[in-house]
Amino acid sequence: MKILVCIKQVPQKDAPLKLNESGTWIREDVSYEVNEPDAYALEEALRQKEKHGGEVVVITAGPARSQQVLREALAKGADRAIHLEDDKFVQLDSTNTARAIAAAVAEENFDLIVTGLQSDDFGAAQTGVLLAEILGLPHATIIIGIEKTDSGLHLKRELEAGHYQYVDLPTPAVLTIQSGINKLRYASLIGIKQAKNKPLRKVAWAEVEPKLSKNLQQIERLYVPVKQKKTEMIDGPAAEVARKVTEYLKNTARVI
Amino acid sequence: MAFKFKGVDFIGFDALLNEDERLSRDTARQFIEDNLIPIIEECNREGRFPRELVPQMGELGFFGANLHGYGCAGMSNVEYGLVMQEFERGDSGVRSFVSVQSALVMYPIFTFGSDEQKDYWLPLLAKGEKLGCFGLTEPDFGSNPGGMRTRARKVGDEYVLNGEKMWITSGTISDVAVIWAKVEDEDDRVRGFLVETDRPGFSAYDVHGKWSLRASVTSGLSLQDVHVPAKNLMPGTGGLKSPLMCLNQARYGISWGAIGAAMSCYDTALQYSLLRKQFRDQPIASHQLVQEKLTWMISEISKAQLLSLQVGRMKDEGKVSFEHISMAKRNNVWMALECARMARDILGGNGITDDYPIMRHMMNLESVKTYEGTHDIHTLIIGQSVTGIPAY
Ligand SMILES: Cc1cc2nc3c(=O)[nH]c(=O)nc-3n(C[C@H](O)[C@H](O)[C@H](O)COP(=O)(O)OP(=O)(O)OC[C@H]3O[C@@H](n4cnc5c(N)ncnc54)[C@H](O)[C@@H]3O)c2cc1C
Ligand SMILES: Cc1cc2nc3c(=O)[nH]c(=O)nc-3n(C[C@H](O)[C@H](O)[C@H](O)COP(=O)(O)OP(=O)(O)OC[C@H]3O[C@@H](n4cnc5c(N)ncnc54)[C@H](O)[C@@H]3O)c2cc1C
Numbered sequence: 315m316k317i318l319v320c321i322k323q324v325p326q327k328d329a330p331l332k333l334n335e336s337g338t339w340i341r342e343d344v345s346y347e348v349n350e351p352d353a354y355a356l357e358e359a360l361r362q363k364e365k366h367g368g369e370v371v372v373i374t375a376g377p378a379r380s381q382q383v384l385r386e387a388l389a390k391g392a393d394r395a396i397h398l399e400d401d402k403f404v405q406l407d408s409t410n411t412a413r414a415i416a417a418a419v420a421e422e423n424f425d426l427i428v429t430g431l432q433s434d435d436f437g438a439a440q441t442g443v444l445l446a447e448i449l450g451l452p453h454a455t456i457i458i459g460i461e462k463t464d465s466g467l468h469l470k471r472e473l474e475a476g477h478y479q480y481v482d483l484p485t486p487a488v489l490t491i492q493s494g495i496n497k498l499r500y501a502s503l504i505g506i507k508q509a510k511n512k513p514l515r516k517v518a519w520a521e522v523e524p525k526l527s528k529n530l531q532q533i534e535r536l537y538v539p540v541k542q543k544k545t546e547m548i549d550g551p552a553a554e555v556a557r558k559v560t561e562y563l564k565n566t567a568r569v570i
Numbered sequence: 571m572a573f574k575f576k577g578v579d580f581i582g583f584d585a586l587l588n589e590d591e592r593l594s595r596d597t598a599r600q601f602i603e604d605n606l607i608p609i610i611e612e613c614n615r616e617g618r619f620p621r622e623l624v625p626q627m628g629e630l631g632f633f634g635a636n637l638h639g640y641g642c643a644g645m646s647n648v649e650y651g652l653v654m655q656e657f658e659r660g661d662s663g664v665r666s667f668v669s670v671q672s673a674l675v676m677y678p679i680f681t682f683g684s685d686e687q688k689d690y691w692l693p694l695l696a697k698g699e700k701l702g703c704f705g706l707t708e709p710d711f712g713s714n715p716g717g718m719r720t721r722a723r724k725v726g727d728e729y730v731l732n733g734e735k736m737w738i739t740s741g742t743i744s745d746v747a748v749i750w751a752k753v754e755d756e757d758d759r760v761r762g763f764l765v766e767t768d769r770p771g772f773s774a775y776d777v778h779g780k781w782s783l784r785a786s787v788t789s790g791l792s793l794q795d796v797h798v799p800a801k802n803l804m805p806g807t808g809g810l811k812s813p814l815m816c817l818n819q820a821r822y823g824i825s826w827g828a829i830g831a832a833m834s835c836y837d838t839a840l841q842y843s844l845l846r847k848q849f850r851d852q853p854i855a856s857h858q859l860v861q862e863k864l865t866w867m868i869s870e871i872s873k874a875q876l877l878s879l880q881v882g883r884m885k886d887e888g889k890v891s892f893e894h895i896s897m898a899k900r901n902n903v904w905m906a907l908e909c910a911r912m913a914r915d916i917l918g919g920n921g922i923t924d925d926y927p928i929m930r931h932m933m934n935l936e937s938v939k940t941y942e943g944t945h946d947i948h949t950l951i952i953g954q955s956v957t958g959i960p961a962y
Contacts, residue, residue, distance in 0.1 A: 328576055345577065345579075345584070382589055382592065382593070385589045386593055389597075500597050500600060500630055502597075502629065502630045502631045502643075503594060503597070503630060503635050503643035503649075503653070504643045506590055506593050506597070506643075506645075506649075507590070507643055507644050507645070510590070
């Protein structure tokens with residue numbers, strides 16, 4: 315199987331975040347890491363390759379610093395990497411990101427494309443699905459099990475409230491992977507050294523720009539929620555108070 | 571309960587590292603977080619070395635990581651140092667075990683060993699399938715190893731070894747001991763031997779009652795008429811310089827390791843001080859005296875990082891001298907001990923329990939201050955270097 319893994323570099327989960335001057339995104343001087351579900355997508359791709367042979371290619375769209383996530387993937391065992399390298403990729407919405415990735419891999423015929431379920435920063439959960447649409451491939455989301463069959467793939471999806479769904483897809487296909495599908499491996503120190511000699515292709519902004527259009531989605535303003543403390547005293551007979559409290563919890567707070 | 575380690579980088583230190591350096595550090599950090607942190611307090615309490623981690627450490631390339639070939643990772647000295655930092659962030663005892671295996675056993679075999687010795691031992695030691703120890707110190711000779719009494723006598727094509735070694739890390743769990751001895755028919759020149767620990771006349775026993783490095787094994791070795799083939803002599807060794815070269819490797823790693831222990835203490839104290847409230851419902855972090863301690867710690871950690879990084883860069887360029895490594899070891903272990911004491915203070919009563927890692931680090935660091943050249947011996951090394959006058 316020839317597998318493509320889409321990996322995004324995101325701010326570290328517990329990094330203290332500061333807003334940028336225009337209040338539209340965070341300041342860049344934080345620590346970054348691999349988006350968590352993407353790490354699981356990579357692990358799953360490596361396991362499929364170990365079982366069925368083939369090739370694992372990793373791709374990211376982001377500034378120079380995001381090369382780190384490709385290096386890490388190569389150190390863990392990916393065969394080669396593609397870096398859509400430009401600061402401008404950070405501002406793209408999901409549609410344009412999917413378009414850029416689709417353009418960069420137009421010449422390649424992957425049997426399987428895996429992405430994380432969603433990114434830890436924007437959380438849109440759109441890139442994988444849109445990529446499938448652009449490439450004209452079938453897709454399935456929130457995958458927690460992959461089995462290769464004669465006709466394609468037998469997949470397990472996670473639904474709400476502890477329910478699962480099994481689906482069969484032909485290949486080529488696009489899957490978005492849920493965290494926890496497997497146990498992540500570490501990059502070995504030897505792997506880190508070997509990663510240096512693996513091919514890494516850079517794709518410039520200009521190469522994919524013709525395929526992009528104006529962002530459909532834009533962040534207008536980002537702000538830290540202001541803490542508010544408001545206490546309301548409800549007086550009256552117990553039954554009346556209880557009725558008012560339940561009403562509040564149901565209709566205003568919407569927690570029951 | 572202890573806090574999850576958040577990493578420490580005040581001065582944008584990470585920007586001084588390349589991708590491989592950061593990746594090596596992050597791999598080691600994750601490995602320690604997942605595998606050592608959950609069990610270390612129990613190991614420390616019970617005085618147990620977590621041997622179950624050895625195979626995976628071998629697989630990931632943590633042993634002899636800065637050696638080239640023989641299944642070793644071929645890391646730079648900076649990458650190796652950052653790995654040591656992460657191990658000691660976990661525990662000095664476990665870092666000590668890796669230091670001994672790497673810098674005091676694999677390094678001398680790599681540097682002084684015959685091809686046969688290298689081909690046989692290095693791949694096994696790199697995988698962790700065999701463990702080693704380093705026998706230099708004796709009951710009566712610590713800071714002054716040149717006085718050692720252990721002797722090797724050549725008889726036919728064998729050497730016969732006699733002597734006592736003391737404070738030997740990993741002694742009772744080792745398959746091979748690097749034993750330093752004076753060779754009688756070479757005018758008492760110090761040379762190194764590879765002694766398989768199952769040879770008749772070789773015995774090892776554990777030092778009990780330790781209040782420090784409880785998660786690592788510390789042993790005494792006794793050699794009574796131990797016969798080894800002449801080919802077990804490491805041909806490249808000659809004089810006290812040879813074991814001191816090994817110690818230089820290990821000391822370099824310790825200078826980074828100490829930063830890890832300090833980071834653990836600082837990070838714990840910082841997180842605790844923001845949560846703990848005393849007087850007017852204010853976090854203790856809001857008091858000037860507490861801030862002064864946190865400021866001292868983060869300043870010293872940042873300075874120590876720069877010192878070790880520069881020494882590491884010089885080592886990678888082949889330009890480092892032993893007195894540079896002495897400065898890094900001496901300064902960083904001292905500052906780590908001070909951090910441990912201040913951090914303990916900030917945790918008040920909670921600081922003395924093993925719900926938090928601080929007291930364990932503090933006790934561990936007392937050994938680290940003493941071994942691989944005591945703090946004061948490094949003072950004398952630096953003193954001689956700047957004055958030209960030996961003051962031992
Ligand atoms: C947990 C642990 C693990 C160890 N692991 C190993 C190992 O694996 N292999 C190994 O070979 N050794 C090992 N050692 C031994 C260690 O290297 C020695 O403890 C160290 O060299 C100090 O020697 P000593 O304990 O005999 O102290 P001493 O040499 O007796 O020193 C005692 C004090 O006297 C001071 N002093 C000595 N000479 C002078 C001087 N000229 N001027 C001023 N002050 C001086 C010292 O600084 C120190 O404060 C280990 C030690 C410990 C505690
Ligand atoms: C082994 C042991 C036995 C004990 N036995 C007893 C006992 O028998 N009976 C008993 O009643 N208590 C006992 N104690 C409790 C002991 O008195 C407290 O630990 C001590 O008062 C400190 O309180 P704390 O641990 O809550 O630390 P905290 O008060 O939380 O202090 C934490 C840190 O914050 C600093 N700090 C706090 N406020 C300020 C401020 N305004 N400005 C600057 N710095 C500040 C402190 O100096 C310290 O560094 C015992 C403690 C221990 C460890």
